[in-house]
Amino acid sequence: MGDKSMVNVKKLTRKDFSSDQMVRWCPGCGDYSILAQVQKTLPDIGVEKENIVFVSGIGCSSRFPYYMNTYGFHTIHGRAPAIASGVKIANPDLSVWIVTGDGDGLSIGGNHTIHILRRNIDVNILLFNNRIYGLTKGQYSPTSELGKVSKSTPMGSLDRPFNPPALALGSQATFVARAIDVDGKPLQSMIRRAQEHRGTSFLEIYQNCLIFNDGAYSHLTDKKTKEDTVLHLEHGKPMLFGKDKKKGVFLSKNTPKVVEIGEQWSESDILVHNEKDWIIASILSHFTYREDLPTPVGVLYAVDEPVYEDMMVDQISHAVSQNQKADLNSLLGSGDTWTVE
Amino acid sequence: MSKQTHLTKELDHAVIRFAGDSGDGMQLTGGRFSETTAIIGNDLSTLPDYPAEIRAPAGTLAGVSAFQLHFGSVDIHTPGDRPDVLVAMNPAALKVHIKDLAPGGIIIINKNAFTEKYLKLAGYESNPLEDDSLIGNYTVYPVEMSKLVKNACESLDVPKKTVERTKNLMALGILFWMFNRPTEPTIRWLKEKFAKQPTIIEANIRALNAGYNYGSTTRILTTRYIVGKAKLPSGTYRNIHGNYATALGFVAAAERSGMSLFYGGYPITPASEILHTLSAWKQFGVKTFQAEDEIAGIASTIGAAYAGSLAVSATSGPGLALKAEALGLAVMAEIPLVIVNVMRGGPSTGLPTKMEQTDLLQALFGRNGEAPIPVIAAATPGDCFYASYEACRIAVKYMTPVLVLTDGYLANGSEPWRIPAAEDLPEFFPNFSPPDTGNGKFNPVKRDKKTQARPWAIPGTAGLEHRIGGLEKNYDTGEVCYDPDNHMKMVTARADRVKGITQDIDPLHVYGVEEGDLLVLSWGSTFGASRSAVSHLIKEEKSVAHAHLRWIHPLPKDLGDILSRYKTILIPEVNTGQLSLLIRATYPVNVKGYNQVRARPFKSQDIIDTINRQLD
Incomplete structure (x- = not known):
């Protein structure tokens, strides 16, 4: 998508992408940071702003389109992927972005999320995962941990959480990545990667809800702990993390474990990330709720597969080339006919 | 071919019903008779009636499939009240349909299917061909169809099962003889349909001829009937089914308005043929999207309309229920699109293959909030074309979703249809807003004075970037607004815009x-x-x-x-x-x-x- 519009684009800035609407998220909400990173990134992707469409569902995150000075459609709960599919199929030249949350995208809209991923329609999904329902004031969500005490689960929730990247991979996603709201640079880089990928891009963004689930990701954002808890993935590089990169992921008979680089283990023992390898992506996706393993951020998986709307355009072009004389009058009068004088 | 010994009787109309097992090909047989009788100039109306199960157990009452057609030299408006001729391919078909037959009606029966096993499955205690239940009340012709097609195909290298399956063509041949109809159109059709299977073509042609010759050479059938041409308005005609006509109306609307047609939908009986038909017309640039569910069907349709397509979808009652919330969004965001509801028996799954008119109030009122939507209902199979065309024109002109109501009977029924010239169909154009190169702020709700329609500013248009959605909006600016007086004003504005469509409606005849x-x-x-x-x-x-x-x-x-x-x-x-x-x-x-x-x-x-x- 990015390459074709590179020519003759006047240089835009973050300000060009800010609408005149007052942002109404709670002060301190992680959404502010995500909005800022998106607005900072878009001037550099080489797409005119009239060709950008943000589609959202319902929830705190879904207010996002109001704050973007692009085309925006704030729709109904869970349906953004289906509406965005229609937008993109109708006009494949558009850069289409879906903004959704863990409730909108994985609960009420779960069906649409898995199906857009399997079709590989060229849109970018930004899934704000705060592991709680914010706009409805604090019920547990499909990514809340088992036993979550919330307004609707005073004795703890009974359902096991979804694992978003594993769900995306299971849905045949061709691009799966993760970022954290307050880590600006890596988030910008993931937004850019999502945009560059042709096919459905699934970017899970860990986002802190200050009011109903504060601190859900503090172990990943706190300066004291984050080096030991976050694994920054880089394609072709060993999976090292921790202070001075002295920790690494070692695969022992298909079971990942953390080892210390030193006497027993060297860098060459460490699993090397390959974002085109579904097995590695799958293993990484299952780090999600593990306390003994770091949380991977970055691109877990990125492969090129045929894009739905490209194939649709091809079928139509083929049909048109096979039927040069397709005109309405001959269609109206097709089949067996007879004349009454 | 006809021998002097046969009597000839003139009728101004007749009703035939073909009935058999789901696998006996009764829909095909009825369809072929309809096409043939249409081509030779009768007015007609048809009523397919089939079970929801694809293949219910053979020989059971539940598995009976039927096709009724009414044709004549006079104006035909219905598929007929009571059949004059009943073709019953097995005991179950006879049992289910005998009660509808006109007194003194003709019954043509496949005698070979009246075995002990099938009689028992149909719940007959004695064989109606042998006891006195039919004698005196009806004219009964038991024909050994299975045996006769077997003889006819003896020299052919075709599996037994295939030969047995041609018996519907034998029945069709008998009816063609009886009503003086040509076999050539069916032979032509067989050759096209089975182009790659010459032996299948041959077996079917032999069965068809065996039926026709049975009429002409045996003296068992005594009377042939003549039903003259109908006095239809002059023009070129074709026989058309409702679902096909609906699909055709959409393509015609897209072609006439110069728009690109998008169809987003989920398979559902009895609406699926609209999806099938449109998906085969890619040469017209039609984009069909088989969505993951009914909700995604309308949601993708909303997305495509938002992006500037002529966007349509079709469903049946349960699907319309699932689409209700999204239809509300289309009302709120003022998105032009068309949804067809091919009504079926309800509530819930109900009677999927049967017709009802039970969704009228759902169509009018089945949404949360005050959410008025224009509703047009097709009158006949051919009118499905004009209803869907008109719905598109109104949707685009007034920037509103429009519902089209048809039903299972219109969808699968057929009638002769005078083919319109494309040039005679009313023209209409989408009122896409032009790019704005200045820096003025675009107002997405600046309404047209006459239609009250908001501008259609599609993504990709420079300078018109704006936000819309399902939240209530300010009447003047389009921005989110919860003010009580503004809400009242918007509720009224939405209702008035739909009422204003009366200026576009023909006076009642x-x-x-x-x-x-x-x-x-x-x-x-x-x-x-x-x-x-x-x-x-x-x-x-x-x-x-x-x-x-x-x-x-x-x-x-x-x-x-x-x-x-x-x-x-x-x-x-x-x-x-x-x-x-x-x-x-x-x-x-x-x-x-x-x-x-x-x-x-x-x-x-x-x-x-x-x-x-x-x-x-």
């Missing part, structure tokens, strides 16, 4: 006396039975008339005046009185409902009887 004792007010597929009934009673010089509603929301401007001219308004509906409720609530007139919910179309005789009771 009244058939019969201009004022008098009784007006039959019909909508949807009850058109045919109502028109037949009133036409019959006008001949008896009764003070009756018929008016038919296509637009149900908004109602035509002149309706109130017309209704006021009759002492009684009779509204026949295949529901418990949904239009009656609406008319009573809208006009101070004396409304009587004729309501039967048997998941099948009315017979005109039922309406005649009802009118007569009212007039007494």
Whole structure:
């Protein structure tokens, strides 16, 4: 998508992408940071702003389109992927972005999320995962941990959480990545990667809800702990993390474990990330709720597969080339006919 | 071919019903007879009637599939009240359908299927071909169809099963002989359909000829019937089914408006053929999207419309229920699109393959909030074309979702259809907003003075970047707004815009006396039975008339005046009185409902009887 519009684009800035609407998220909400990173990134992707469409569902995150000075459609709960599919199929030249949350995208809209991923329609999904329902004031969500005490689960929730990247991979996603709201640079880089990928891009963004689930990701954002808890993935590089990169992921008979680089283990023992390898992506996706393993951020998986709307355009072009004389009058009068004088 | 010994009798119309097992090919047989009789110039109307199960156990009552057609040299409005000829391919088919046959009617039977096993499955204690249950009441022709096709195909290298399956063509051949119809169109059709299987073509042609020759060479069948050409308005005609006509209307609308057609939908009986038909017309640039569910069907349609396509979808009652919330979004965001509801028997899964008119109130009111949507209902299979075309024109002109109501009977039924010239179809154009190169702020709700439609500013247009959504918006700016007075203003504005469509609706046509004792007010597929009934009673010089509603929301401007001219308004509906409720609530007139919910179309005789009771 990015390459074709590179020519003759006047240089835009973050300000060009800010609408005149007052942002109404709670002060301190992680959404502010995500909005800022998106607005900072878009001037550099080489797409005119009239060709950008943000589609959202319902929830705190879904207010996002109001704050973007692009085309925006704030729709109904869970349906953004289906509406965005229609937008993109109708006009494949558009850069289409879906903004959704863990409730909108994985609960009420779960069906649409898995199906857009399997079709590989060229849109970018930004899934704000705060592991709680914010706009409805604090019920547990499909990514809340088992036993979550919330307004609707005073004795703890009974359902096991979804694992978003594993769900995306299971849905045949061709691009799966993760970022954290307050880590600006890596988030910008993931937004850019999502945009560059042709096919459905699934970017899970860990986002802190200050009011109903504060601190859900503090172990990943706190300066004291984050080096030991976050694994920054880089394609072709060993999976090292921790202070001075002295920790690494070692695969022992298909079971990942953390080892210390030193006497027993060297860098060459460490699993090397390959974002085109579904097995590695799958293993990484299952780090999600593990306390003994770091949380991977970055691109877990990125492969090129045929894009739905490209194939649709091809079928139509083929049909048109096979039927040069397709005109309405001959269609109206097709089949067996007879004349009454 | 006909021998002197056969009597010839002239009829102005006749009703035939083909009935057999689901696997016996009765829909195909009926379809072939319809096409042939249409080509030679009869007016006709058909009613396929098949079970929801693809293949219910062979020989059972549940597995019986039937196809009825009514054809004639006179105006035909219904598939006929009672068959004159019944083709029964097995005992179950006879058992299910014998009660509908006209007294003295003809029954053509596949005698080979009347075995002990199948008689038992059909619940016969004795063989009706041997006992006296049919004798004297009907003219019965037991034909050994299975055996005769076996003989005819003896020298062919075709599996036994395939030969047995050709017996429907044998039955068709007998009927072709009986009603003086040519076999050539069917032979041509067989050659096209089985182009790659020459032995299948040959077996079927032999079976067809065996049937025809059975009529002409044996002296068992005594009478041939002549049904002359109908006096239809001049023009070129084709036989058309409702679902096909609906799909054709959409393509015609796209071609005439220069828009790109998008269809987003989920398979559902009896609407799926609309998806199938459109998906085969990619040469017209049609984009069809088989969504993951009904909700994604309409959601993708909304997305495509938002992006500037002529966006349409089709479903049936349960699917419309699932689409309700998204339809509300289309109302709120003022998105032009068309949804067809091919109504079927309900509630819930109900009777998927049967017809009903039970979704009228769902179409009018089945959404949260005040969410008015224009509703148009097709009257006949051919009218499905004009209804879907008109729905597209209105949707685009007024920037609103539009609902089209058809039903299982219109969808699968067929009639001769005068082919319109593309140039004669009303033109319309999308009013896309032009790019704005200045820096003025674009107002997405600046309304057209005449239609009250908001501008259609599609993504990709420079300078018009804006936000819309499902939240209430400010009347003047389009920005999110929760002000009470503004909300009242918006509720009224949405309703008024839809009411304003009356300026685009043709005046109501009244058939019969201009004022008098009784007006039959019909909508949807009850058109045919109502028109037949009133036409019959006008001949008896009764003070009756018929008016038919296509637009149900908004109602035509002149309706109130017309209704006021009759002492009684009779509204026949295949529901418990949904239009009656609406008319009573809208006009101070004396409304009587004729309501039967048997998941099948009315017979005109039922309406005649009802009118007569009212007039007494």
